[in-house]
Amino acid sequence: MRTEANDPINPVGSEHYSSFRGLTKREYFAAMAMHGILSNPESKLSLVKNVVESSVFCADELIKELNKQKL
Numbered sequence: 103m104r105t106e107a108n109d110p111i112n113p114v115g116s117e118h119y120s121s122f123r124g125l126t127k128r129e130y131f132a133a134m135a136m137h138g139i140l141s142n143p144e145s146k147l148s149l150v151k152n153v154v155e156s157s158v159f160c161a162d163e164l165i166k167e168l169n170k171q172k173l
Contacts, residue, residue: 105168107161131161 107128125133136157139145 105165107165128158128161128165131164132157135160135164 105127108126111125111127111130136153139153139156
C-alpha cells in the first residue's frame with residue numbers, strides 16, 4: 103500500500119467519498135520529527151528555519167521509505 107504526503111491520518115467516508123479532519127500524514131510526520139529535534143538538548147539545529155526544514159525533510163524521507171517495495 104502506498105502512502106501519499108497529503109493522505110489524511112484519519113480518513114472518514116467510503117471509497118467514493120472521503121473527507122478528513124485534522125492533519126495530513128506529511129504534517130503529522132513533520133510535527134513528530136520537529137518534536138524529536140526540539141527535545142534533544144544537544145541538537146545543533148538551534149535556528150527555527152533549520153528545525154522546520156529538517157522536520158519536513160524527515161517527513162518526506164519517511165514517506166519515500168514507506169513506499170519502497172518490500173522484498
